[in-house]
Amino acid sequence: MNVNPTTLNRPAEAGPLLEALAALVGPGRLVVEISEHVPADLPDGFWGRLRGLYPGVIWAQDDYGRGEADVLRLVSLDPDWVKLDRALVLAALAAPAGREWLAWFADWLQNRHGRHLIAEGVEEASQAEALAALGVGAAQGYLWGRPCACLRQARAAADTGAAG
Template sequence: MKTPLSPSEANSGLYHYMTYLYHATRQYWLSCRRFHALQQIIRNQTLTTYFQPILNLQDGTCLGYEVLNRPPVSALFPHTESFYDFIGRTDQVFAFERFCRDISFNRFRFALIRSRKPADTLAFVNIHPQMLSDPGYRSGETIQLLSRYGLSPQQVVFELTEKQAVHDYVAFERILSHYRSQGFRIAIDDAGSGYNSLKAIVSLKPEFIKIDKSLIRHLHLHPNQQRIVKLLQEFAADSGTHIIAEGIEEAEELAFLQREGIVYGQGYALGRPATEMGTDILPLRLKELAH
C-alpha cells in the first residue's frame, strides 16, 4: 500500500505543475505572436536585404555578393539568429524560402543596375537543402523567376550551410546534378566547422568551398588552423573547386591568405554587408590593407 503524500509534498507537486503550466502557456502565446509577426514580415516585405562582397584577394576585383536578408529588430526577434531559428521550428520553411528567393533576386538585380556592376556578377544565395528537394522548387520555377528579373542561372550560387545537414548524399547529389545542368553552382558554407560540412565537400563536389570564419580568425598565429586551410586548399586544387575565405577581419589574416595563394575572400576587412553594392577594392588598396 502506497504511503499518502504529506500536505507539503502534495503542495510541492501542485506548485511544480502550475509552474510548468505557466511557462508552457507563456511559450505558446509567445510562439503565436512570433508566428503572426512572421506573417506580417512576409506580407509587407519588411526584410532588409544586404549585399556583402566576395573579392579576389590577389587583384581586388569583385567575384560577386552574398545576399543576406535580415528582419527588423524587435522584442520578438531581438537578433537575426532568433528569427531564423524560429522559422526552422515552424512549417513555414518552404514558404519563407520562396519569399526570400523572390526578393533576393529582385533586389540583387536592382542593386546591380544602381551600382553599374557587370550584369554577370554572381549572387551567392543561402538556401535550405530541403528546399532544393521540394518537387515544387524543381519544376522550373526558379528559372522563370530569374528570367523575370533579367538574371541567368550561371549567376546564381546556392550556399548550403553546416547547420542545414544533408542526410542522403546520393539522392541529394542527383538533385544537384539537375540544377547544375541548368547552370546553377553550389557552395558549401562553414567548411571546416564540423563533420557535416567536410562530408558534404567530399560527396557533393561543390564549385565553391567557403572556409568557416573560425578557421580564418587569427589564422596567422595558429599553425593548426593553417594546416587545415592548406588541406582544404589542396583538396580544392585537385578537384577544380574555388576556395573562399570567410570572416577576414584583420590585415594579418589577409596578408597570410594572400601569401598562401587563396584567391577569394569575404569579411569586414574587405567590405561589410550594405544595402548598396560599393566600389570594388583596387589592387593598391588591397595591398594597403594587408600591410
C-alpha cells in the same frame, strides 16, 4: 543565396525562384550556398538529383568547418565553391599547424580538384595577406565592406514574411 537543400528538393516551389534569379543575374552566375545545418543522412543520389534539376547553378558549401559532418557533405555535394567558416579561418591563421592545414586544403581543393575556396570573416589586411600567401583563392569580410541597409531590410522582411 543561402538555401537549405530540402527546400530545393521541392522543384515546384524552388524552380520558379531559381529561374527568376538566374534570369536576373545572367547564365552561370547564380550561386546557391548550402547551409551547414543540412542533415548528414540525406538519401543516396540527393546531390546529383539537385544538380540535374538545376543545371547552371553554381553550388557552394557554406560555413565549412562549423558542422560535424562537413567532410561528408564536401565529398557528397562536390561543390564548386567551399566557404571556410570565420572561426575556422581565425583558428587556422593563429597556429602553425592550422596554417599548414589551410595551405594543404587550399592546394588539394583548388589545384587538385579544380574547385574554389573562399575564407569568410576577413577583417584585417594582415589576414587577407596571410590567406593569399597560403594559397587561398578568395576572401570576404568587413575588410572590404559591411552589408548595406537594403540587405538588412530585405532580410528582416523575409524573416517576418512581410512583402514590399
